[in-house]
Every structure is written in structure tokens, then in C-alpha cells.
Amino acid sequence: MPTLFPEPRTTTETRSQRALGHTIVVPAGAEWAPTVPFVEPSEGVWRASLYHDVLYRCRGNLTRTPARVFNSCGNPRTLVSRRFADRFWLARMAAEGVPYWKRRSMYYSVRAVGLPIWIEKDQVSFT
Template identity: 35%
Template sequence: MSAPPLLPGVPGDVTAPRQTLLPDLRRFRLADDASYTWRHTPEGGAEGVYRLVVPAGFEHDFASVPRPLWALVAPIDLGIASIFHDWLYARAGRAETLRWAGRTPGAGWEPVPKWWTRRDADRLFARLMREQGVPRWRRRAAFLAVRAFAGGVWGRRQTRPAPRP
């Protein structure tokens, strides 16, 4: 297998899945998997190519922005970044991340034995918004809002098992 087509210094590659608006007119269901592939150098580690996949069937609301604030930041304005952020929050960081190991003959994507932290999830949210062209002021407002107000959502779901070996 050859390496995924993602050169150093370029934005990540994100898929925009088909979605269905649910009857409550507030949530959406993914009809296809959503994936994001990016280059990253973890602290104390070597640079690698990583992938996060949100499976078809996942339900999300794009962003939990209070309706009175929609004139400034409507949920849809934050783009696909909200899908990945909602996925990580819904699972309290217990989402499998894959790392490209294609240099080894017969290898491809391998699971990374580390769960996401809330800070990691919020940083990915900011990165995806930037790469998707969300204006800086809107990204900043959304990032500060999740840092200030979303901790309780993460904490209620935090029943994390020990990381895989």
C-alpha cells in the first residue's frame, strides 16, 4: 500500500457525508461515514498521518448554539467540524483514531492506543473550522464557547475504560 495522498504542510482531508434531517428538525443523521485525515506530530512522538472516522448512523445537531445567538453563530455556520466534535463529546473521547503504517509491507491503518482528551477534541474542532474556511471571529467565538460551557457535557459521559495496550 502507498501512503495516503496528504503532503506535509497541507490541510487535512475531510469527507462531507450525506445526512438526513430528523423529524424533530433539530438533529441530523449521517447516511455515510465522515472521515478526517491529517498530519500531526504528537508530543514526544514522530510525525504521522492520522484518521478519525464518524460512522454512518451517528446523530448530531451541528452545534448546540442557543437560538438567540444564531444571528451571530448559527450551528450550520461551523461546518463539518461540529460533527467530529459532537462524536468525540458523545463518546467522552473514546473514539478510535487510526495511524497510517503503510510503509510496512501489507500494513495500512492501525489503531492508536490513546483516547482523546476534552482539550484535544476542542483543538480538533478549531483546526477543522480553520481548514473549512470558517471566519476567524466565528471560530474564536465557537472555540471559547465550548471551552467555557461544554465541560459539563463531557464530564457526564466520562466513564472511560483504561487505554488499550
């Protein structure tokens, strides 16, 4: 049976991924867990969710987190939008091989209910 709130995982090494012409670098110690209603997260969803969760926890303000986003020229960005975070996640799920129907249903679920989480109090957690 799918769990609504799976146990969080913590990165043990620095990770980086590229999508939408940007690279996101997340240092070791970041904690994350994909929480999409009614969908059991596969390993591909877990891997894609790391970057999405880090962007949501700092609400797109990268001065609040050790994570970094670089554009295609290698220049760092300090702010990203919620739309960028969601689209980056969608692109990473496609790259991880998550089936089209599953990644689209998860993406639209997050777009529909993610705003309260985006504007919530800062939740950055690096150990």
C-alpha cells in the first residue's frame, strides 16, 4: 500500500543534476522525501525529488541553503521560481525513466497543491 509520507532520506555525498539548461548542486546532508498523494514513489521519483525538495525548502531563495543552481553559462542564480522547481522536477523524472502518466499526474498534483508549502516558513535542513 502506498505511503502518504515516506521516511525521509539524507544525502551522503554531494549530488548534481542538469535539466532545463541549469545545473543544481546539492551538498551532503540534505534531507528529502517525495510526498505526492496516492502515488508510490519509485527510485526514479526519489532521485528526481531531491532537487525539487531542496528548492521548495528554501522557497527558491538559494541564499538560505548550501545548494546551488547554475545557468547554462555557469553563472550562479540566487532565486528560482516555484514553476522552475516544478518543471526541473518534471524534467528529472523524465530523465530517470518515470512513466509519462505517472510523472504528469505527480507534476499536476504538486502544481495544484504546492503553493502553501512554497510560501510556508523556512524548512532548510542540512546536518
